[in-house]
Amino acid sequence: MTMPLIFERSEAGRRAYSLPDCDVPRKDATELLPGWALRKRAADLPEVSEVDLVRHYTKLSQRNHGVDVGFYPLGSCTMKYNPKVNEDAAALPGFNALHPYQPEELVQGALELMYELGRYLCEIGGMDEATLQPAAGAHGELTGLMIIKAYHESRGDGAKRTKVIVPDSAHGTNPASAAFCGYKVVEVKSDGRGGVDLDSLRAAMSDEVAALMLTNPNTLGLFDENIVEIAKIVHGAGGLLYYDGANMNAIMGIARPGDMGFDVLHFNLHKTFSTPHGGGGPGSGPVAVKKTLAPFLPVPVVEKKDGKFVLDYARPQSIGKVKAFYGNFNVMVKAYAYIRALGAKGLREASENAVLNANYLMRKLAPYYHLPYDRHCKHEFVLSGEYQLASGVHTGDIAKMLLDYGFHAPTVYFPLIVKEAIMVEPTETESRDTLDAFVDAMIGIAQLAEKDPEALHTAPHKMVVGRLDDVTAARRPVLRWRPNKQTNAG
Amino acid sequence: MNYVPNTDRDRSEMLADIGVSSMEELLSDIPREVRLQRHLALPAPMSEYDLARHMGALASKNRTTDDLVSFLGAGAYDHFVPSVVRHLVSRSEFYTAYTPYQAEISQGMLQAIFEYQTLMCELTAMDVSNASLYDGATAVAEAAAMACRQTRRRQVVISVAVHPEYRATLRTYARNLGIEVLETGMKDGVTDIEELDRLVSSATACVILQSPSFLGSVEPMGKAAEVAHRSGALFVACVDPISLGILAPPGEYGADIAVGEGQGLGSPMSFGGPYLGFLTCRQDLVRNMPGRVAGETHDPDGRRGYILTLQAREQHIRRERATSNICSNEALSALAAAVYLSWLGKDGVRELADLCLQKAHYAFDRITALPGFEKASRAPFFKEFVVRTPIPPEEVSAGLLRSRILGGLPLGRHYPEFGDAMLIAVTEKRTKEEIDSLCRALEGLA
Ligand SMILES: Cc1ncc(COP(=O)(O)O)c(C=O)c1O
Numbered sequence: 038m039t040m041p042l043i044f045e046r047s048e049a050g051r052r053a054y055s056l057p058d059c060d061v062p063r064k065d066a067t068e069l070l071p072g073w074a075l076r077k078r079a080a081d082l083p084e085v086s087e088v089d090l091v092r093h094y095t096k097l098s099q100r101n102h103g104v105d106v107g108f109y110p111l112g113s114c115t116m117k118y119n120p121k122v123n124e125d126a127a128a129l130p131g132f133n134a135l136h137p138y139q140p141e142e143l144v145q146g147a148l149e150l151m152y153e154l155g156r157y158l159c160e161i162g163g164m165d166e167a168t169l170q171p172a173a174g175a176h177g178e179l180t181g182l183m184i185i186k187a188y189h190e191s192r193g194d195g196a197k198r199t200k201v202i203v204p205d206s207a208h209g210t211n212p213a214s215a216a217f218c219g220y221k222v223v224e225v226k227s228d229g230r231g232g233v234d235l236d237s238l239r240a241a242m243s244d245e246v247a248a249l250m251l252t253n254p255n256t257l258g259l260f261d262e263n264i265v266e267i268a269k270i271v272h273g274a275g276g277l278l279y280y281d282g283a284n285m286n287a288i289m290g291i292a293r294p295g296d297m298g299f300d301v302l303h304f305n306l307h308k309t310f311s312t313p314h315g316g317g318g319p320g321s322g323p324v325a326v327k328k329t330l331a332p333f334l335p336v337p338v339v340e341k342k343d344g345k346f347v348l349d350y351a352r353p354q355s356i357g358k359v360k361a362f363y364g365n366f367n368v369m370v371k372a373y374a375y376i377r378a379l380g381a382k383g384l385r386e387a388s389e390n391a392v393l394n395a396n397y398l399m400r401k402l403a404p405y406y407h408l409p410y411d412r413h414c415k416h417e418f419v420l421s422g423e424y425q426l427a428s429g430v431h432t433g434d435i436a437k438m439l440l441d442y443g444f445h446a447p448t449v450y451f452p453l454i455v456k457e458a459i460m461v462e463p464t465e466t467e468s469r470d471t472l473d474a475f476v477d478a479m480i481g482i483a484q485l486a487e488k489d490p491e492a493l494h495t496a497p498h499k500m501v502v503g504r505l506d507d508v509t510a511a512r513r514p515v516l517r518w519r520p521n522k523q524t525n526a527g
Numbered sequence: 528m529n530y531v532p533n534t535d536r537d538r539s540e541m542l543a544d545i546g547v548s549s550m551e552e553l554l555s556d557i558p559r560e561v562r563l564q565r566h567l568a569l570p571a572p573m574s575e576y577d578l579a580r581h582m583g584a585l586a587s588k589n590r591t592t593d594d595l596v597s598f599l600g601a602g603a604y605d606h607f608v609p610s611v612v613r614h615l616v617s618r619s620e621f622y623t624a625y626t627p628y629q630a631e632i633s634q635g636m637l638q639a640i641f642e643y644q645t646l647m648c649e650l651t652a653m654d655v656s657n658a659s660l661y662d663g664a665t666a667v668a669e670a671a672a673m674a675c676r677q678t679r680r681r682q683v684v685i686s687v688a689v690h691p692e693y694r695a696t697l698r699t700y701a702r703n704l705g706i707e708v709l710e711t712g713m714k715d716g717v718t719d720i721e722e723l724d725r726l727v728s729s730a731t732a733c734v735i736l737q738s739p740s741f742l743g744s745v746e747p748m749g750k751a752a753e754v755a756h757r758s759g760a761l762f763v764a765c766v767d768p769i770s771l772g773i774l775a776p777p778g779e780y781g782a783d784i785a786v787g788e789g790q791g792l793g794s795p796m797s798f799g800g801p802y803l804g805f806l807t808c809r810q811d812l813v814r815n816m817p818g819r820v821a822g823e824t825h826d827p828d829g830r831r832g833y834i835l836t837l838q839a840r841e842q843h844i845r846r847e848r849a850t851s852n853i854c855s856n857e858a859l860s861a862l863a864a865a866v867y868l869s870w871l872g873k874d875g876v877r878e879l880a881d882l883c884l885q886k887a888h889y890a891f892d893r894i895t896a897l898p899g900f901e902k903a904s905r906a907p908f909f910k911e912f913v914v915r916t917p918i919p920p921e922e923v924s925a926g927l928l929r930s931r932i933l934g935g936l937p938l939g940r941h942y943p944e945f946g947d948a949m950l951i952a953v954t955e956k957r958t959k960e961e962i963d964s965l966c967r968a969l970e971g972l973a
Contacts (some may be wrong), residue, residue: 061889097635103623106619134592134796174855176661316626378573381568440632516656518645
C-alpha cells in the first residue's frame with residue numbers, strides 16, 4: 038500500500054494546533070501593515086488532527102533504519118551507538134532554553150562546556166586551540182582551509198599558493214571544500230599499499246601548494262605509514278597539512294594528528310564522539326589548530342579570564358565568521374558528555390575495539406570478497422565486489438540485498454580508487470554476535486551471487502518498497518507534492 | 528563506561544581468529560614516533576549517575592529563557608515548540624539514522640524530507656526546496672555563490688539591514704571565493720532603494736535583502752527585485768518563515784531564491800544551534816542549487832517512493848566542481864519544521880503570525896508612549912522593532928534583568944548609528960501582562 042503524504046491526510050477544518058489567546062487589543066492586519074506587504078494566497082499547509090500527525094510521523098519512523106534498530110556499518114560515517122544519557126543532558130532547559138545573545142554572565146555553564154570541550158579536543162588531536170563554530174565536517178574543512186589561506190596571506194605568500202593537494206582516495210568534500218575556498222585541486226595517486234604515493238606527492242609539491250588534505254587512517258581504513266615523511270615533504274615546501282578527522286575513531290589515545298605533523302584538523306562530533314547523525318544532520322565539525330594558526334580562528338573564541346568565561350571577538354587576524362552564533366551547541370553538549378563518561382581510558386578502549394571489530398570482520402569476509410589491500414586495517418576496511426562481478430552482480434546489488442537481512446548497507450562505490458568498493462565500518466559498539474550475523478549474511482549473498490544472480494538484481498524484496506528507480510527520479514525530477522497531480526497518485 | 532559489548536573473552540578469541548597475538552600487533556603499522564606514549568590528559572571517567580549530576584550542575588549555571596521573560600530576538604526566537612515536535616524528532620529510528628543513502632531502508636526520512644520541501648515551497652511560494660543547509664547565515668552565503676554560478680558574475684550587493692552575522696559569514700565565504708560584496712545602506716529604517724539602484728550593475732550577480740530586516744522592518748522587496756532584474760541580477764530574499772503566515776512570500780514579489788533561518792519552526796534556541804538553513808528557488812535554477820534534495824520515484828511494481836536525487840550537483844559525484852561542499856546538513860531540524868508546520872496547518876500559520884504581529888504592535892505602542900523611549904523609524908514591522916532609549920541600552924538591559932526580564936539587543940555593536948537603541952522582539956509567547964511589566968520596568972529605569 039502506498040504511504041500517504043501528510044498533505045494527502047489533510048481535511049479542511051481539522052487542526053492540531055492550539056495557540057495562546059490574543060490578550061492584547063486586536064487590530065486588523067491591514068491597519069498595521071501596508072497592503073503590499075500582505076500575503077495574497079494562503080500557504081496550503083495540511084490540516085490534520087494531532088493524533089493523525091503523531092501516527093503519520095510514527096509510521097514514517099517505522100519505515101526508517103537507525104542505529105537503534107540494527108547494525109549500520111556505513112563506512113566513513115562511524116555509526117556508533119548514541120548514548121541516551123547524552124540526549125537527556127542536551128534536552129535540559131539549562132542548555133536548550135538559552136538565547137545566543139544572553140549576556141555572558143547568564144551563560145557561564147554553556148561557555149564553560151564549550152571551553153572545556155575545546156580543550157579536550159585539542160588534547161585528543163594534539164593541537165593547541167580550537168573553534169567549535171563549524172556545523173559539520175565539510176564546514177570544518179572549509180573553515181580549516183580558510184585559516185590556512187589566511188596564514189599564507191599573512192606571510193605574503195597567499196597569491197602564490199593557489200593549490201591544494203588531495204589524494205585520489207579522498208572523500209568528495211575534500212576537493213569540494215578546497216574549491217569553495219578558491220583553491221585549485223591537485224590530485225595525487227595512492228601507492229600499492231593504499232597510502233599516498235610519495236613520488237607523486239613530491240612531483241606535485243611546489244611553492245604554489247597551500248596544503249595537503251589527508252585523513253589517516255585513510256578512506257581505505259589503512260594507516261599511512263609514511264606520514265612522517267609526507268609531513269616533511271609538505272612542510273619542506275612551505276605547505277601545511279590538513280587532517281580530515283572523519284576517521285579519528287581509529288586512533289583516540291593511540292596516536293594524535295598533531296604529533297604526526299598535521300597543522301589543522303576538524304573533528305566530526307557526530308562520528309567519533311557519539312552524537313547522533315539525525316537522519317543526515319545536524320552534526321558538528323570543530324576545527325583545532327597549532328599555535329601559529331590560532332590567530333586566524335573564526336570569532337568568537339571562548340576564553341577564560343579571571344575565572345570567568347568570555348567570548349573573545351578581539352582577534353584582528355581572524356578569518357571572520359563561518360556561521361551565525363557559536364556553532365551547533367546542542368550537539369557539543371552530547372560530545373562533551375561522551376568524553377566525560379569515557380575519559381582517557383574509555384576513549385582508547387573505544388578506538389581499540391573499533392579496530393578489533395573491523396579486523397575481525399575483514400578476516401571473516403576476505404575468503405568471500407576480494408580484499409584489494411591485504412594488511413591490518415584500522416577502524417574500517419574496503420572490499421571489492423570484483424569476484425561477484427563475474428556473475429554480473431554489482432556492489433549495488435549486494436548492498437540492496439543486505440537490507441533484506443535487516444542491516445543497513447556499507448558505504449558503496451567509495452573510495453573511488455577501488456572498483457565496486459564496499460566500505461565497512463562496524464564501530465566498537467557492536468557485539469561479536471552482530472558481526473557474526475553480518476558475516477553470515479555476506480557469505481549467503483556471495484553464494485547467491487553464484488547461484489541466482491537475478492535474485493540480487495531485483496533486491497531488496499522485504500522493504501516497504503522495492504528497488505527505487507533513480508534514473509527516472511533524476512531525469513524527470515518531482516521535488517515536491519502538488520495537489521491532484523497524476524505523478525503523485527502512486 | 529565505553530558502550531563496548533566485547534568481553535575479554537570475545538577479544539582474545541577475536542584476536543585469535545584474526546591471527547594476531549595482541550591488540551598491539553593490529554596497531555603495529557603506526558610508526559613508533561607518532562604513537563602517544565602516555566594517557567590522554569582528560570578528566571576521569573564518570574558513571575551515568577555522576578555524569579547526569581555533573582551535566583545538571585553545569586546546566587544550572589545558566590539562566591534560561593524559561594526563567595526570564597525574554598524580549599530578545601535578533602535571529603533566534605522564543606517561539607513555542609509543541610510537545611509533538613520533541614516527541615516525534617525523538618523517535619530514534621529518525622535521529623540515529625544518517626543521510627538516506629539506501630533509499631529503500633530509509634523511506635521514513637526521505638518522505639519527511641520530501642514533505643519538508645513541499646511545505647517550504649508552499650510557505651515561500653517558490654518552486655523547489657533543498658533538504659536544508661546549516662543555518663540562515665550559510666544559506667545566504669550559499670545563495671550568493673549559487674547566483675554567481677548562475678549568472679557567471681562575481682559581485683553581490685547586500686543591504687546593511689541584513690543580519691550582521693549573516694553579512695559577516697557572507698564576507699568570509701566571498702573573500703575566499705573571489706566574490707566582491709557591496710553593501711547598500713538604509714534610509715528611514717529600510718534599505719535605500721535609490722542607493723541600491725546606483726550600486727547594481729551588469730556586474731551584479733544578485734541583490735540580497737532580508738525581510739523583516741535585522742532591525743525588524745518589512746522591506747520594499749518588490750522594488751528591490753525590480754532593481755535586480757533590470758540589471759539581469761537575481762534577487763535573493765532572506766525571510767523569517769513565521770512571518771510568511773501574514774507577510775507576502777518571496778514568490779509573490781519576484782524573488783529568484785529564498786533563504787532564511789528556520790529555527791523558529793520547532794527548534795529550541797539552544798544557545799545558537801543547531802538551527803535550520805533553508806533554501807528554495809525557481810524551477811529553472813535547480814541544477815545550480817546547493818545541498819541535498821529528495822525526489823519522488825517508483826519501484827518496479829509502480830509503488831511510490833522517495834530517493835535522494837539530482838546528485839550530479841553534489842560533492843560525492845562532482846568533487847571540486849560540485850555546487851557546494853555540504854554533506855551532512857540539518858535533517859532533524861528539517862523534520863522538526865515539517866512536524867511543526869503540519870501541526871500549525873493552513874489556519875495556524877496565519878493565526879500565529881497574526882498573534883506575533885498584534886503583540887509586537889501592542890508592545891511598540893506602549894513602549895513608545897513612555898517618556899524618553901522613541902521609535903527609530905516609521906517602517907512597517909512584524910514581530911521586532913527598534914526603540915531609542917533615554918539611558919544607554921546596555922544599562923536598560925542590566926536594569927531589566929533585575930526584574931527577571933531579558934531585554935532586547937543593544938544595537939551599538941552592530942550599528943553605531945543606533946548606539947542609543949534596542950531591538951525588541953515579541954513572539955506569541957509573550958502575554959499582555961508580561962509586556963505591561965516590561966513597560967513598568969522601563970518606566971522605572973528612565
Ligand atoms: C572522510 C570524510 N570526510 C569528510 C566528511 C564530511 O563530513 P560531514 O558530512 O560532517 O560534512 C565525511 C562524511 O561523510 C567523510 O566520510
